Amino acid sequence: SQTIHQWPATLVQPVGSPLSLECTVEGTSNPNLYWYRQAAGRGLQLLFYSVGIGQISSEVPQNLSASRPQDRQFILSSKKLLLSDSGFYLCAWSGVGVKMFFGPGTRLTVL
Amino acid sequence: AQSVTQLGSHVSVSEGALVLLRCNYSSSVPPYLFWYVQYPNQGLQLLLKYTSAATLVKGINGFEAEFKKSETSFHLTKPSAHMSDAAEYFCAVTNTGTASKLTFGTGTRLQVTL
Numbered sequence: 001s002q003t004i005h006q007w008p009a010t011l012v013q014p015v016g017s018p019l020s021l022e023c024t025v026e027g028t029s030n031p032n033l034y035w036y037r038q039a040a041g042r043g044l045q046l047l048f049y050s051v052g053i054g055q056i057s058s059e060v061p062q063n064l065s066a067s068r069p070q071d072r073q074f075i076l077s078s079k080k081l082l083l084s085d086s087g088f089y090l091c092a093w094s095g096v097g098v099k100m101f102f103g104p105g106t107r108l109t110v111l
Numbered sequence: 112a113q114s115v116t117q118l119g120s121h122v123s124v125s126e127g128a129l130v131l132l133r134c135n136y137s138s139s140v141p142p143y144l145f146w147y148v149q150y151p152n153q154g155l156q157l158l159l160k161y162t163s164a165a166t167l168v169k170g171i172n173g174f175e176a177e178f179k180k181s182e183t184s185f186h187l188t189k190p191s192a193h194m195s196d197a198a199e200y201f202c203a204v205t206n207t208g209t210a211s212k213l214t215f216g217t218g219t220r221l222q223v224t225l
Binding site: 042 | 147213
């Protein structure tokens with residue numbers, strides 16, 4: 001069966017510090033991978049998605065970037081965090097079809 | 112273009128009462144519609160999906176939703192609420208047949224009281 005992992009589960013970082021969140025998927029090949037951010041009262045915002053290694057689509061301009069160095073690994077990064085980067089970050093994957101599967105999420109607080 | 116609107120950011124029901132969470136969609140072509148549930152500090156879990164088969168869709172945990180094209184709605188219901196149903200619920204839509212263009216609503220937080 002397929003499993004999706006995210007780490008860390010929680011993170012508290014000062015403004016201006018770098019960020020690296022990691023997501024890995026097991027039990028499937030060539031998944032589509034996604035990063036969403038969930039801020040209070042704003043639902044889920046799609047940040048990035050990837051259909052293959054090195055292929056990243058950015059949905060909104062922001063202080064973040066994403067990379068996919070391996071087929072089942074998706075990384076969300078920032079060089080300098082802003083207060084507005086605080087939120088709950090969700091990684092997700094999909095295969096052929098419309099079903100999407102979410103990871104457990106990372107709670108990021110920027111102080 | 113596609114979008115979903117969830118009416119009511121917070122809904123409170125008594126245990127044993129009917130749960131009704133509202134979702135209206137906008138899509139230029141026949142949509143695929145979904146309901147996801149999120150428990151505190153967890154990821155989203157798929158409750159049910161509509162993919163142009165039966166208009167009444169049954170999901171997990173006793174939830175169901177009915178696709179009504181004339182009303183552009185896909186409301187989520189459960190006949191009798193349990194305390195364990197307290198969570199946030201998201202409606203989502205895509206019109207491309209793939210998950211890559213899934214658009215989520217802003218969510219409805221369901222509170223269940225004794």
